[in-house]
Amino acid sequence: MALKTAMALAAGLVLSGCAARYTPTPLAANFPTTKQAKLQAAYHWGVVSNSIEKRLVAQLKKSPPRPVFINEPADSNAFQRALVTQLTTSLVNDGYVVTRTPAGSLKIDLDIQAVTFAADRPQYRPIGERTALPGGVSMAELSPTPMSDEDAMNAGWDPYDLNNAQFAPGQTPKTEIIVTLSVSDQYRYLARTTSAYYVADSDRELYGVLEQDAELTKLTRTFKVRGDM
Known part of the structure; x- marks a missing residue:
């Protein structure tokens, strides 16, 4: 019995020595396994739009009904244009009044943030x-x-x-998009929803990600010449 107790104490000392009580920075740890959808077809855009619309409608029902106006960005990309079109269709089919001008309507703002991570992330x-x-x-x-x-x-x-x-x-795409829709009046936000998706790296341009020209990004030097030539 004494031998077992001594061995248990020794094992405890060894294990406690493996994990430091204090570190200069937090230890990097993985999150629990989750799944994130990857957009690969125009049909997927419709799925995203329907999902967003259902969440918005659930929140809008908490307030008195009012017409809505979808504020499409002037420089919208292909994904944003499709999302606005499909969102308009879904709202109209659900009985909402979607106006063509913002006066007297709740405003729906659409924000698409494209994020580029490092390539070859493990999965x-x-x-x-x-x-x-x-x-x-x-x-x-x-x-x-x-x-x-x-x-x-x-x-x-x-x-x-x-x-x-x-x-x-x-491989895991390096490109992801964060889609945020907000419903507001001139005083407050009434509804807001945010979701994230993978996108194929070959489709980055559809989401407003423009690749820089390698020739334009090279360092250049400017020489100033003084005197008569």
Whole structure:
């Protein structure tokens, strides 16, 4: 008994020595696993618009009904224009009066913030191999490491089956957008909703992200010449 107690105390001392009580900065830790939709088609824009409209309507019902005016940015991109059009359709179909001028109406403002993160961010997806069970049932055994689509097919795993098709193929996009819609009058906000989505890096221009010309970003030098030539 004394030996077990001594071993337990020794183990406790070792474990306590592995974790410092004080550090100069917080330790970097991952968030719990979540899913974020990736926009890859115009149909997805309609899904986003319908989702936003339902959340806005739920909040607008808390106030007396009033006409609404959607304030479309003058320099809107393709995604913003489509979102305004689809949002107008959804609101009209739900019985709301959508005016063409702002006078006397609640104003709906649309803000799209495109964010570019570092490329090649890791993503740990539950990929595995099938194992046959009695009665014609199969199960998927999780693999400890991520597997590419090519490796999965070589191992006899269909990366596009029902168990795996929920995950977007390819690497984690570096481009994300934050979509915020606000409903307000001249005094206060009455409703507000914010959501975030991945977008394909090849579609960045549709969301207003313009790539800089590499030639224009190069450093240049200006020489000042004095005297007669």
